[in-house]
Amino acid sequence: MSGAAITPWVVGNWKMNPLRADAKQLVEELKQLLQNQNIEESKCHIGVAPIALALQSVQAQFSDSSRNICVVAQDLSRIAGTGAYTGEISAELLKDSEIDYVLIGHSERREVLGDSPAVINEKVKHALSAGLTVIYCVGESLEQREKGLAEQTVLQQICDIAAVVKAEQWRQIVIAYEPIWAIGTGKTASPEDAQAMHAKLREGLSQITPAGRSMAILYGGSVKPENAVELAACPDINGALVGGASLNAESFYQIAQAFANTK
Ligand code: PEP
Numbered sequence: 001m002s003g004a005a006i007t008p009w010v011v012g013n014w015k016m017n018p019l020r021a022d023a024k025q026l027v028e029e030l031k032q033l034l035q036n037q038n039i040e041e042s043k044c045h046i047g048v049a050p051i052a053l054a055l056q057s058v059q060a061q062f063s064d065s066s067r068n069i070c071v072v073a074q075d076l077s078r079i080a081g082t083g084a085y086t087g088e089i090s091a092e093l094l095k096d097s098e099i100d101y102v103l104i105g106h107s108e109r110r111e112v113l114g115d116s117p118a119v120i121n122e123k124v125k126h127a128l129s130a131g132l133t134v135i136y137c138v139g140e141s142l143e144q145r146e147k148g149l150a151e152q153t154v155l156q157q158i159c160d161i162a163a164v165v166k167a168e169q170w171r172q173i174v175i176a177y178e179p180i181w182a183i184g185t186g187k188t189a190s191p192e193d194a195q196a197m198h199a200k201l202r203e204g205l206s207q208i209t210p211a212g213r214s215m216a217i218l219y220g221g222s223v224k225p226e227n228a229v230e231l232a233a234c235p236d237i238n239g240a241l242v243g244g245a246s247l248n249a250e251s252f253y254q255i256a257q258a259f260a261n262t263k
Pocket of ligand 1: 178182183184185186220221222241242243244245
């Protein structure tokens with residue numbers, strides 16, 4: 001079972017970066033690269049996930065881009081709607097600001113910021129019912145991998161959300177497999193190991209939903225131009241969630257180009 005016909009996604013997770021002037025320059029450089037040599041939308045979806053404060057300004061700055069760039073929120077509230085919840089941004093408020101995509105379950109939120117599976121399920125449920133597309137991150141720690149628990153861990157993370165995703169909502173979900181030991185470390189899973197995990201994920205998803213066969217499963221963890229082509233050549237790797245390398249326009253563009261040209 002392979003996801004070869006799926007349009008790939010390349011999404012830059014800017015995390016708690018960069019300063020405003022640098023973000024502006026990064027967007028300008030990316031627009032310029034796409035203007036000089038476009039990457040067709042049918043060949044690759046491209047997205048960037050800036051800090052919440054910059055979502056709308058980045059969206060506005062991309063409005064005259066030669067192609068569509070998806071602007072993705074890095075997180076959202078586990079509480080829906082509006083109300084007395086200081087500091088929170090709900091799914092409905094993102095949608096109201098024309099932000100249609102959100103990352104949920106990133107390992108930094110799970111490990112550092114205390115997002116439990118129950119909190120993540122609330123976030124997924126509200127995001128989907130507000131009509132957002134969710135990029136749902138899964139991944140195992142080094143310890144789990146060394147104990148032979150990698151597959152079980154990521155499949156459990158998929159089963160966790162199955163409790164709140166309605167049958168017709170799976171099409172609103174993109175999966176990002178990000179082994180925690182490969183994030184920001186310079187260590188990438190070998191293309192063989194990444195492909196093997198993606199194939200397992202696709203098999204697991206297909207047992208839950210018929211949409212599993214056509215869902216994009218992105219790889220994340222130290223993706224850079226130097227390893228993007230071989231990752232893109234793997235049949236079940238349908239794109240990349242890119243951290244560090246997305247803060248450099250040329251590197252990010254080259255990763256998107258690798259997926260657009262290889263798939
Ligand atoms: C990420 O945080 O989603 C990520 C993949 O980071 P990096 O590319 O820097 O490893």
